[in-house]
Amino acid sequence: MRILVIGSGGREHTLVWKISQSSMVEKIYCAPGNGGIAALAECVDIPVSDIDALLAFARDNKIDLTVVGPEAPLVDGLVDVFSAANLKVFGPSKAAARLEGSKVFSKEFMYEYGIPTAPFITFSDSNDAKSFLNQAEYPLVVKADGLAAGKGVIICKDVPEAEQAIDQIMEEKIFHEAGNQIVLEECLVGEEVSILAICDGDQYVILESSQDHKRIFDDDLGPNTGGMGAYSPAPILHYDIAREIEESIIDPVVRGMKNEDVPFKGVLYAGLMITAEGPMVLEFNVRFGDPETQAVLPRLKSDLVEIMLASIDGSLDKVSLEWDSRTCLCVVMTSGGYPGKYDKNLPVAGLGAAGKIADTIVFHAGTKKENDQILTAGGRVLGVTGFGDGVEQAIETTYRAVERISFDHCFFRRDIGARALKRIGQRAMGVNEGS
Ligand code: AMP
Numbered sequence: 001m002r003i004l005v006i007g008s009g010g011r012e013h014t015l016v017w018k019i020s021q022s023s024m025v026e027k028i029y030c031a032p033g034n035g036g037i038a039a040l041a042e043c044v045d046i047p048v049s050d051i052d053a054l055l056a057f058a059r060d061n062k063i064d065l066t067v068v069g070p071e072a073p074l075v076d077g078l079v080d081v082f083s084a085a086n087l088k089v090f091g092p093s094k095a096a097a098r099l100e101g102s103k104v105f106s107k108e109f110m111y112e113y114g115i116p117t118a119p120f121i122t123f124s125d126s127n128d129a130k131s132f133l134n135q136a137e138y139p140l141v142v143k144a145d146g147l148a149a150g151k152g153v154i155i156c157k158d159v160p161e162a163e164q165a166i167d168q169i170m171e172e173k174i175f176h177e178a179g180n181q182i183v184l185e186e187c188l189v190g191e192e193v194s195i196l197a198i199c200d201g202d203q204y205v206i207l208e209s210s211q212d213h214k215r216i217f218d219d220d221l222g223p224n225t226g227g228m229g230a231y232s233p234a235p236i237l238h239y240d241i242a243r244e245i246e247e248s249i250i251d252p253v254v255r256g257m258k259n260e261d262v263p264f265k266g267v268l269y270a271g272l273m274i275t276a277e278g279p280m281v282l283e284f285n286v287r288f289g290d291p292e293t294q295a296v297l298p299r300l301k302s303d304l305v306e307i308m309l310a311s312i313d314g315s316l317d318k319v320s321l322e323w324d325s326r327t328c329l330c331v332v333m334t335s336g337g338y339p340g341k342y343d344k345n346l347p348v349a350g351l352g353a354a355g356k357i358a359d360t361i362v363f364h365a366g367t368k369k370e371n372d373q374i375l376t377a378g379g380r381v382l383g384v385t386g387f388g389d390g391v392e393q394a395i396e397t398t399y400r401a402v403e404r405i406s407f408d409h410c411f412f413r414r415d416i417g418a419r420a421l422k423r424i425g426q427r428a429m430g431v432n433e434g435s
Pocket residue numbers: 118141150151152153185186187188189192214271282283
């Protein structure tokens with residue numbers, strides 16, 4: 001098969017790496033790709049937003065399967081355009097992608113189908129929203145309805161902060177038309193976990209759990225980022241919680257979307273808060289998580305291409321997933337200054353030395369290759385991933401590889417996995433696990 005992967009980050013490098021292991025695959029293209037992806041796939045210089053050019057490329061190059069990494073082309077209807085042209089494509093339709101593309105849609109859908117999520121109210125007028133603020137409880141979460149590159153959630157401690165957030169989103173339009181509507185919701189407390197399920201419109205398979213680290217600094221301090229590291233599995237997910245997530249969240253979403261005549265195909269990513277009352281949905285995404293994918297897919301032993309084809313063809317009942325029981329951990333190395341301003345074009349040293357460490361893989365995110373030299377080209381530069389028998393060993397292996405890599409102003413968190421270690425330690429000591 002000839003496969004086209006769309007995107008340019010660490011998630012897409014992981015997808016290309018995993019797809020390249022399938023015996024069904026003859027050639028992989030990636031649009032636009034990055035410096036690491038170029039070793040496994042032919043990179044094609046087409047931006048993810050240019051659906052017409054991607055379609056023309058897929059037709060001209062007889063692509064058998066297209067795999068979409070990021071959310072924006074899904075929300076813009078890439079899957080509908082490719083499907084109408086009789087091209088196989090993995091991911092949800094534009095209508096189904098509203099689970100991520102519109103928080104108003106997603107919250108109303110959850111309400112309708114009794115899926116546990118924070119109590120909420122939606123507004124399309126800023127004055128109406130502000131007049132509600134005196135009766136709200138604080139902290140209050142203010143969310144822009146549409147896509148905002150992970151920045152559309154503002155947690156407000158009092159009325160003036162909430163007024164400011166509403167003004168920024170709805171009046172100043174800092175997220176453009178994504179701020180035409182907003183959701184105000186109760187702030188949930190607990191531990192976050194990411195659950196990915198691959199769906200075929202009717203059936204689903206749930207992937208192994210993972211946990212992201214969204215803040216830039218150790219101990220979850222500082223501003224939110226795209227994700228500074230992840231590990232899989234998440235020790236908080238013992239059997240009972242996993243079953244509750246399937247029964248109260250994943251299953252009703254798949255049934256509900258089918259019932260609404262928008263069957264969900266592709267990756268359903270449930271961002272959850274494990275609260276004292278049980279798991280609750282913070283958000284849905286409609287694609288693989290980044291960097292969760294870098295920690296989850298290396299553990300998948302089954303052929304990902306077969307699973308994706310079963311998602312498209314509606315035959316996931318014939319698929320069973322096999323997993324590596326080891327822990328996999330990913331540490332993201334970023335350009336200094338990220339998530340704010342940072343320099344680019346800095347040479348990355350030590351990739352060869354890191355590559356020699358057993359049980360590690362270096363996934364590229366913001367890199368490019370120039371004259372055989374890898375240069376930084378984005379905020380998140382690399383996702384260094386390692387295996388271990390348990391989280392402690394995975395931490396040790398991964399950081400050993402991280403220490404061998406360097407570039408000017410390089411930054412990374414030193415505590416990826418620390419939360420999991422603490423939880424495992426508590427369990428060993430018999431401490432009650434309520435969040
Ligand atoms: P989202 O943009 O919906 O992915 O949300 C981004 C992040 O905001 C989540 O990963 C949480 O850390 C936080 N968040 C969103 N909703 C809530 C909530 N209701 N309570 C507490 N934190 C939240």
